[in-house]
Amino acid sequence: MTAERKYLPVLAAILAVLLLVAPPAKADDQDSNVEDFFGAYVGDAVIEGTMQFRDIIVSIEPIRNGFSIYTSTVIRTGPKRATRDVKWRAETQSFVQTDVPHVYQPMVRKSMFAEKRDPDLMAGDTLAWASIRDHTLGVYAMNVLEDGHYELRVFERTLTDIGMDISFVRYNDGIPVRKLKGKLARTKADVDNN
Amino acid sequence: MFRWKWIDLRVRALVWATLFMVAAPAAADTLPEEFLGKFRGSVTGNVGEVEGDFNMVSSIRRGGFTVAWSPNNSAGFEASDQKNVFHARSRGRLLEGVPAFWARLADGKLLVYSMQIDSHGGYDIYTFIYIPAADGLDMTIRHLRSGSEPLEASARLKRYDR
Secondary structure (H helix, E strand, O other), rough: OOOOHHHHHHHHHHHHHHHOOOOOHHHHHHHOOOOOHOOEEEEEEEEEOOOOEEEEEEEEEOOOEEEEEEEEEEEEEOOOOOOOOOEEEEEEEEEEOOOOEEEEOOOOOOOOOOOOOOOOOHOOOEEEEEEEEOOEEEEEEEEEEOOOEEEEEEEEEEOOOEEEEEEEEEEEEEEEEEEEEEEEEEOOOOOOOO | HHHHHEEEEEEEEHHHHHHHHOOOOOOHHHHHHHOOOEEEEEEEEEEOEHHHHHHHHEEOOEEEEEEEEEOOOOEEEOOOOHOOOOOOEOOOHHHOOOOOEEEEEEEOEEEEEEEEOOOOOOOEEEEEEEEOOOOEEEEEEEEEEEEOEEEEEEEEEEEEOO
């Protein structure tokens, strides 16, 4: 028996022990879970190439089988909010898990008379869904318009050290026509209450 | 006598015009001749799954047309309610990754679309734009995919069926 053969079982045993003891891959190497996004965030954003600013509050919360995203947006055209042309809108979107891992579909109110059917892009339906890829929660909405060209709206929220980066792009037949980028910080609960 | 002759001519012209309008199709239900046939060329660089040699074969079928293209795609398109817009029969289940195809004619171009949600829930959309050229078609491919910048490539496709 050669020296190499003699030590092979020992080497194999050491390797096996090392594999068992080795720590799991870093969290950074894995896709985030939806729970990682739960929380409230505040920050601002700007539409690229314009002076249109947005003050944004986002709250992501768990719901049964999924999550909801509340977004409050103050639309201003200058550094100050308290101007005559300031606008505000708020919306909540809710998504529930599909059979595909990390893919969510819009929650629809259940009706005993409604027949469950997939959205039909060609019939003018909006195809909306959400997914988690790496550390990004993406919300997507797509339409094929009457003349056959398509619109795609991509809203992505990526976890960062302080909170999340947000990005919105609207594509018209594959060409980006509107881009918004911003940074939000994860908030802490105000326990002082004063 | 002279007057009646002119009225007769006017009526005849009106009848012909009416017949022509009725006979003309309201919307194209298939492809113009210049897009039909076999075409091949080479794409410089790569756009998603499209790289190098590229083939496009199109033919008429009842109520529409079929298109097959590299590397391994094909779809049958039917005229829709909208003029110059063609739909592939929907197979649903888009969220499970089943692709959707459609096409349209605009400004002398044929645009063929394929859209798919990938296994990570991202979007993956190709637009193939074909423009008639002297010896075939000029093609531009646009690729839009989650997590990537939009890509574009082009190629001259030569007709090889004549």
